[in-house]
Amino acid sequence: MATALAYEQFDGVPDEDCAERIHAARKKLGQRLVILGHHYQRDEVYRHADFTGDSLKLSRLAAASDADYIVFCGVHFMAEVADILSRPQQVSILPDLSAGCSMADMANYAAVERAWKELGTMLDPDACVTPITYINSSADLKAFCGNHGGLVCTSSNAARVLEWAYKQREKVLFFPDQHLGRNTADRMGIPLDEMVEWDFNQPRGGLTKEQVGKAKILLWKGFCSVHQMFKPAHIDAFRKQNPQGKVISHPECSFEVCQKSDHVGSTEFIIKTVAESSPGSHWLVGTELNLVNRLAQQQRAAGKTVEFMSPTVCMCSTMFRIDPQHLLWTLENLVVGRVVNRIKVPPAEAEAARLALTRMLDVSP
Ligand code: CIZ
Ligand code: SF4
Secondary structure (H helix, E strand, O other): OOOOOOOHOOOOOOHHHHHHHHHHHHHHHHHEEEEEEOOOOOHHHHHHEEEOHHHHHHHHHHHHHOOOOEEEOOOOHHHHHHHHHHOOEEEEEEOOOOOOOOOOOOOOOOHHHHHHHHHOOOOOHHHHEOOOOEOOOHHHHEEHHHHHHOOOEOOOHHHHHHHHHHHHOEEEEOOHHHHHHHHHHOOOOOOHHHHHEEEHHHHOHHHHHHHHHOOOEEEEEEEEHHHHHHHHHHHHHHHOOOOOEEEEEEOOOHHHHHHHOOOEEEEEHHHHHHHOOOOOOOOEEEOOOHHHHHHHHHOOOOOOOEEEOOOOOOOOOOHOOOOOOHHHHHHHHHHHOOOEEEEEOHHHHHHHHHHHHHHHHHHHO
């Protein structure tokens, strides 16, 4: 077998040359390759995807794919999900291994296991708490949920997943994103005083037995730094200028931002809602910049105006890591029969994580 082509040969190849060579490599690989692209990817990469979508849609596509190679233009946890849901002989690839998710890193196995043990000093967690992990988390946390009667959620199905969880047990431990947990629970009618924050830097989450006893949902104190940048004041300023305008935000935004928005939902929901709105409408959108710029461009022809919520640039810097050069490097290696950057979840962990993901897929619309 040929030796792998080193990345150094690809660093600095101009974007246009990359685009041509990526086309050529895709042609050679044909049906053996599928490229999945998340909505947050930059255009130079997004345009090469066979399928685009949010993590729920892309995980379903990965599960249904027949391709030998699934190249995931997204972040680490997404390529892990593709590996878990695909067949053992299929290969999941992340073009740049530094493409992670800073929010996913806010919860790790040791901290969640410690939390579960600490909860055990106050109640019987396996009898009364369903663990739910946002899909933005490592495979071992999905496995933890699988092993403890819990499941995974995405921003597209969080309410369905919570409903399922409350049919099993009276409480939920939700990690790593406090905002998705709080915003979803609020829309389901759970009062704020029945939601508590689990501060993973403090013993027993910084909570008393009474607080835990009263809570319906324990919210891990993680957050997304991109969505944290959007503020209620941005919405106030927009409404002042555009009284007829509409505001749409991602549920990873703060509670205050979501409360002030006309609509709250996943990236798929945001794209669909703006696309289906009447011509001439004016939108303020609170999610990642690459998506908002693309949406603005697509909707311009229909006379719609789409504005980004923050005056400062809020890109997902780790999603931005996947560049055409890394995509080209992975594809030209596949052409010469070499796999670089394979993401492989250990079998036992994959099996438990698959259980948590399957529970999610079964309750998702
Ligand atoms: O679920 C996803 O793909 C993420 C990270 C955001 C969204 O709302 O689509
Ligand atoms: Fe993670 Fe935030 Fe980037 Fe989404 S936008 S991948 S939550 S860091």
